[in-house]
Amino acid sequence: MSAVYFLAQIRITDSNLYQKYLDKCDDIFSRCNGKYLAVDSAPEILEGNWKYSKSVLIEFPNREDFKEWYYSDDYQEILKYRLSGAACDTILVFGKEQKPGNKILIRTERLTIKPITLADASAMFEYRTKEEIFLFQTFKPGTLHEIEDFIRNSTTGFNEEGRWFQLGIFHNSTMIGDIGIHFIGPENSQCEIGYTIHPVYQKKGYGKESVIGVVNYLFKVLQKHRITASTDPQNTASIALLESLGFRKEGLFKRSLLIDGNWEDDLIYAILAEEWEYQVN
Template structure:
């Protein structure tokens, strides 16, 4: 699964991305709302190696895609996609972006390209995401993309030893306007 937008190339992570991946995934501010945090470069390499050979479509299995900034020639984030175990036409998504590249529409551009492909090329019916209730920038981004808040899950996610509440957001293929 490879996509190109005016500023970005979205492609599977490769071992050559480990240093860039580690640089932003080891930043506590970037991973504040996530359970995964790279403590060492070796952690990053291990995660990337675990993704080698994965293709989109296996139920219940995350595929992490690199967000490559074309002008800067570096990986500035990653995007995760996971077909749900009960039906591969329902896909969960998530995105992580380097602090230096936040607020520039990069996450939205990358996510938009991938969601468009999920609906048009992969026959996906519904895309969903869970967002920590305190993650206002992600809430704003997904709402601006036409996602609707469908629910609130109470203490549904343990992050760094603290039980967190999350919003459930989703959009259907018939609602997608991109």
């Protein structure tokens, strides 16, 4: 959702009436999510014939916040003073929607969650090659080079439909795990998540804390509609984590995944944005 910008070009004709508008404007404005970007009574004229005596530029996070301000009863009550005391041209400009790129940074009470880099390859290799991690993973690296390729292939295209993006989970600057996000349709409105915690740091609540942080970001910042997670039916720890956060068991796909030449079952959990709002404040 893009920001919007309210631009007013003002030529004051009756300073007393315009002052009545100003006397109450800031109090009403302070109740909304708007932000003054510029208020200038002597702008530098670069081109054309400037007929105004004042320019005002205001930013709102979205069109709904702008409407809540502009069309409110309080603002409409004082607007008559501006319209009577000044000649105004106003427009609403829609900003270009910005993608977060690869600069995502999530902080929780104990953790920092951010994109992994090649500098994290050795730390990731150390826990991703342990037998207890292999038990429920499809990615089973055998060399550091495979980890490096994995990082290169999963740290571009954040929030692009069809892409997997991998984040590292850090505790006091130590990488203790990773969490992947698969951006899926329709219209990039859904995500699948997958998480891995170093065995040394398991059973300390770090997995749950990291999932809460990422899901909050996906729902509240990226405005996703639905988030799913796929797990092995025998992975009781992962199942317990998902169910503790309100994820619903949506289905069991029998022998649907081919892993190391064996057909394995796949258990799917999911939660909707409105359900997450209820489960976690």
